[in-house]
Amino acid sequence: MTGNNKQPKEIQRREFISKTILAAGTALAAPGILLTVANAKSESEGASSNVRWGMLVDSNKCVENCTACVDACNEENGINLLQRPSGQDDGMWNAQRPQWIRKVKLQDRQTGEITNLPLMCQHCESPPCVDVCPTGASFKRADGIVMVDRHICIGCRYCMMACPYKARSFLHQNVAEQRVHTPRGKGCVESCNLCVHRIDAGATTTACQDACNKDGHQAILFGDLKDPDSELSQMLRQKSSGQIRADLELNTGVRYTSL
Amino acid sequence: MKKLNYSELWCSSPRYWGGLAALTFIILLGMTAAFYMEHNGHWVTGMSNQIVWGLPHVFAIFLIVAASGALNVASIGSVFGGPMYKPLGRFSGLLAIGLLAGGLVILLLDLGRPDRLIVAVTHYNFKSIFAWNIFLYTGFFIIVGIYLWAMIDRKANRFYQLTGFAAFFWRLALTTGTGSIFGFLVAREAYDAAIMAPMFIIMSFSYGLAFFIITLMSAYWWASRELGSHRLEKLKNLLGVFVGAVLYFSLVYHLTNLYITQHHGVEQFILVDGGIYSVMFWLGQVTIGGIIPLFMLYSPAFSDNRFATAIASIMVLIGGFIQIYVIVIGGQAYPMSLFPGKEVLASSFYDGVVASYTPTLAEGLLGVAGIAIAMTLVAVGARMLKVLPDSLEDPQEGAA
Numbered sequence: 001m002t003g004n005n006k007q008p009k010e011i012q013r014r015e016f017i018s019k020t021i022l023a024a025g026t027a028l029a030a031p032g033i034l035l036t037v038a039n040a041k042s043e044s045e046g047a048s049s050n051v052r053w054g055m056l057v058d059s060n061k062c063v064e065n066c067t068a069c070v071d072a073c074n075e076e077n078g079i080n081l082l083q084r085p086s087g088q089d090d091g092m093w094n095a096q097r098p099q100w101i102r103k104v105k106l107q108d109r110q111t112g113e114i115t116n117l118p119l120m121c122q123h124c125e126s127p128p129c130v131d132v133c134p135t136g137a138s139f140k141r142a143d144g145i146v147m148v149d150r151h152i153c154i155g156c157r158y159c160m161m162a163c164p165y166k167a168r169s170f171l172h173q174n175v176a177e178q179r180v181h182t183p184r185g186k187g188c189v190e191s192c193n194l195c196v197h198r199i200d201a202g203a204t205t206t207a208c209q210d211a212c213n214k215d216g217h218q219a220i221l222f223g224d225l226k227d228p229d230s231e232l233s234q235m236l237r238q239k240s241s242g243q244i245r246a247d248l249e250l251n252t253g254v255r256y257t258s259l
Numbered sequence: 260m261k262k263l264n265y266s267e268l269w270c271s272s273p274r275y276w277g278g279l280a281a282l283t284f285i286i287l288l289g290m291t292a293a294f295y296m297e298h299n300g301h302w303v304t305g306m307s308n309q310i311v312w313g314l315p316h317v318f319a320i321f322l323i324v325a326a327s328g329a330l331n332v333a334s335i336g337s338v339f340g341g342p343m344y345k346p347l348g349r350f351s352g353l354l355a356i357g358l359l360a361g362g363l364v365i366l367l368l369d370l371g372r373p374d375r376l377i378v379a380v381t382h383y384n385f386k387s388i389f390a391w392n393i394f395l396y397t398g399f400f401i402i403v404g405i406y407l408w409a410m411i412d413r414k415a416n417r418f419y420q421l422t423g424f425a426a427f428f429w430r431l432a433l434t435t436g437t438g439s440i441f442g443f444l445v446a447r448e449a450y451d452a453a454i455m456a457p458m459f460i461i462m463s464f465s466y467g468l469a470f471f472i473i474t475l476m477s478a479y480w481w482a483s484r485e486l487g488s489h490r491l492e493k494l495k496n497l498l499g500v501f502v503g504a505v506l507y508f509s510l511v512y513h514l515t516n517l518y519i520t521q522h523h524g525v526e527q528f529i530l531v532d533g534g535i536y537s538v539m540f541w542l543g544q545v546t547i548g549g550i551i552p553l554f555m556l557y558s559p560a561f562s563d564n565r566f567a568t569a570i571a572s573i574m575v576l577i578g579g580f581i582q583i584y585v586i587v588i589g590g591q592a593y594p595m596s597l598f599p600g601k602e603v604l605a606s607s608f609y610d611g612v613v614a615s616y617t618p619t620l621a622e623g624l625l626g627v628a629g630i631a632i633a634m635t636l637v638a639v640g641a642r643m644l645k646v647l648p649d650s651l652e653d654p655q656e657g658a659a
Contacts, residue, residue: 070607085299085300085302088302091615092302092307094607094608094609095307095308095309095609095614096301096302096307096308098308099308099607099608102606102607102608102610103605103606103607104603104605104606104608104610105603105604105605105606106598106601106602106603106604107601107602107604108600108601108602109600109601109602110600114604115601119597119608119610128444128445128446130384130386131386131387131443132386132387132388132389132443132444133384133387133389134379134383134384134387134389134390134393135378135379135382135383135384135390136382136383136384137382152375152378152382153371153372153375154370154371154372154373154375154376154378154379155370155371155372155375156370156371156389157311157312157371158387158389158440160308160311161311161312161444161447161591162443162444162445162446163446164445164446164595164597165597166308166309166595166597166608166610168308169308170301170308170311170371171300171371172300172301172302172306172307173299173300173302174299174300186300186371187297187300187301187370187371187372188371188372189371244597244598245446245597248445248446259598
């Protein structure tokens with residue numbers, strides 16, 4: 001009996017082992033496959049280097065005292081949800097609150113010509129903020145968007161020291177409310193990310209551009225710099241434009257006409 | 260020459276423990292301040308999106324720069340074979356470790372997310388000089404630790420020469436790294452200069468030696484041991500050379516900038532109409548940190564005056580601290596030139612205007628705590644290890 005039983009038992013054991021391995025393998029692989037399937041054609045695809053997102057700002061169309069783009073950005077990215085700490089004076093609040101985009105009014109020292117423009121992260125091809133970041137939290141996506149990985153930002157602010165455009169803000173206070181698509185936290189650095197959550201979801205405009213168009217100014221044009229047929233590329237070919245601090249040769253993704 | 264005998268710092272209870280208690284109290288205050296800033300966020304400090312690095316960074320950079328300089332005395336003994344300096348090598352190594360630790364604690368506690376220290380040591384971007392510095396700092400602790408062991412333990416003596424050289428080159432790399440934190444910032448006119456790295460090295464020579472002289476004198480006073488005048492005079496004269504060299508590098512740095520039209524604005528700001536920064540430059544950095552100590556160190560009137568040497572060393576440290584303040588804060592306060600040839604008429608983000616910065620008490624307490632940490636480590640280390648010779652009386656005529 002025992003001798004007869006030995007063979008089937010051995011087979012049973014082998015079968016058991018192989019089935020266990022199969023089951024364990026499936027259990028390990030399934031979530032990955034499921035996630036991949038569930039996320040197919042969305043975030044899991046990642047940014048593509050076939051595009052480079054950029055912007056053209058027509059300073060001539062930018063209107064003095066209009067803050068439509070700034071307001072829209074604050075709304076879109078939940079910056080307006082931040083509460084001013086009690087007891088903080090106006091000066092410090094303005095110096096410490098995040099400003100992803102700001103309006104600047106300039107006057108030429110020689111000619112007296114006035115220029116108005118919105119200033120935000122210029123999404124450099126060779127961003128100094130990415131170079132200096134010790135942990136790699138400051139990074140550039142394949143599609144040219146420069147942003148901060150808030151999970152590995154340690155809040156050293158070296159990127160803010162390095163940015164030639166003062167485009168970055170540090171979160172100086174606690175965060176009570178925030179938008180789901182724009183997570184933020186005290187002690188981390190943040191800046192304009194060209195409304196990356198909208199672009200990844202298939203949108204073709206940024207919040208600031210929409211707001212500017214809505215007010216009838218059409219000073220901001222967002223698009224793909226690598227697509228020769230995009231409206232942005234066509235406009236860049238037609239109009240003479242420039243980069244802020246072009247001398248640094250950072251090849252910015254944001255360009256300005258009439259600078 | 261008498262045989263050198265090293266022993267632990269052993270002094271009467273009230274003097275030692277009282278000193279240690281005072282240092283601990285200062286550290287506790289600093290830790291409370293750090294917790295307060297971490298808990299509320301940086302809005303309770305004077306720092307902002309305009310002045311990104313504030314007073315804690317001034318303290319931290321000051322201590323880190325001084326740390327590598329404090330090791331010089333040991334290097335002169337082992338690398339350059341100075342017999343008068345060799346007995347001081349152990350203490351020099353201990354002081355270097357203490358100062359670096361104090362500086363790093365400040366730097367860490369001023370991070371936006373100090374709780375993410377683990378991230379800083381597990382994620383590296385090797386193009387960042389900051390990431391390099393993490394290795395330079397860690398390596399410094401290890402190399403100087405082994406160097407110290409090689410100096411103290413007779414069995415490890417065969418590593419003495421090797422670790423001495425390693426430590427010397429490592430300290431040069433470390434200060435180059437610290438100076439390059441600023442030298443690599445292309446966008447800011449006050450920083451974008453290759454001379455920053457060698458200037459930081461010479462600054463480290465000066466601050467480190469000043470720290471060394473003061474702590475050595477304090478330790479020998481604490482322990483009632485003898486410190487020979489001749490040896491102190493050697494240190495004093497060397498400090499004078501370094502102080503002069505710092506002045507020379509500052510001169511070259513500013514002259515270079517003055518030649519570049521683009522940098523005239525920032526030079527005008529630091530040297531002439533920068534308000535507090537111009538005052539700090541001329542009165543603090545140049546006068547208190549340079550000219551007066553030079554006079555006190557070299558004037559025959561003070562030739563055998565220990566008190567004058569101590570005061571001069573303290574002035575070098577005060578002037579050095581102010582020099583770093585002017586570099587770090589003054590360099591940020593001056594507006595970046597985003598639009599050459601244009602004047603900024605309006606901006607919500609302080610473009611084109613000098614940024615204001617008023618340090619808060621909490622920032623100051625954290626910074627002072629860093630110095631206290633350094634001093635505590637040295638005091639405890641000197642009591643546990645045989646780093647200080649029983650006597651540093653002058654060698655007999657012709658013996659050295």
